[in-house]
Amino acid sequence: MTDAPIDIRPLTAAEIDQAVAWAAREGWNPGHADAACFAAQDPEGFWGGFVDGAMVACISVVNYGSDFAFLGFYIVDAAVRGQGYGYALWQRALAHAGGRTVGLDGVVDQQENYRRSGFAFAWRNIRFSGAVTAQPAAHDGLRVSPLAALTAEVAALDARVFPAPRPAFWSQWLGAPGHLSYAVHDGATLSGFATLRPCHDGVKIAPLVATSRAAAETLLAVLLPQIPASAQVTLDVPEPHGAAVALAQDLGLQPVFETARMYRGAAPRVAPELIFAVTSFELG
Structure with a gap:
């Protein structure tokens, strides 16, 4: 039971920052x-x-289109936990x-609560972080170019790893301050894309989507030299994708955190074997 009434509403931009x-x-x-x-994808997607x-x-x-949504940023102030405020907001x-x-990436201690709310396990994600100790090399025959705008071929590859179109997200993402995005081609065929973005601690490379480890390494060979050698680098990797796990380990990164990808409703068809790093645990 709550001790005082709770007002629930979409957040303003300043409150999203909070x-x-x-x-x-x-x-x-x-x-x-x-x-x-x-927020560009769904202006009313953040609630408080x-x-x-x-x-x-x-x-x-x-919300992404008419069929899919992703849940994250679920936090209750420690001072008022256990009073029902979080559950009221959740509902x-x-x-x-x-x-x-609805998809989510659930931390270990909340996964049973998510199951009770109708979410089913799909796979485990592992966060690898640290300073890169082994720089990958570009592979012959693969061509890397800056990715400045969402193209039909990028949208088609993204559709294989994300359950719904997200053009508004991509438009904002590719132009966001500090983001560096690239695509890799094998001849005329798109073989992958990646973004390096600044975070509160170091950088994340995500999404990192590639049709082969060679394509992923070629993207990393362009991205990694653009950050300080000692910077913390993070890759959030689907555990079932063995090549992605091996690549993170070969870079010298260490497992520091894990989540479970879970879905409420029919689990969408995606291809984890193309995901070398998910876009975001919090937002899909």
């Missing part, structure tokens, strides 16, 4: 521009619970998704 700061405080290490990019005018809980349920924000399938 939610991102909370996520950084939790150790989730969001990118500096993450929230703005996903307020008591006496102060935010006590936040969550995001970002209201999930209603925003309507009948869509």
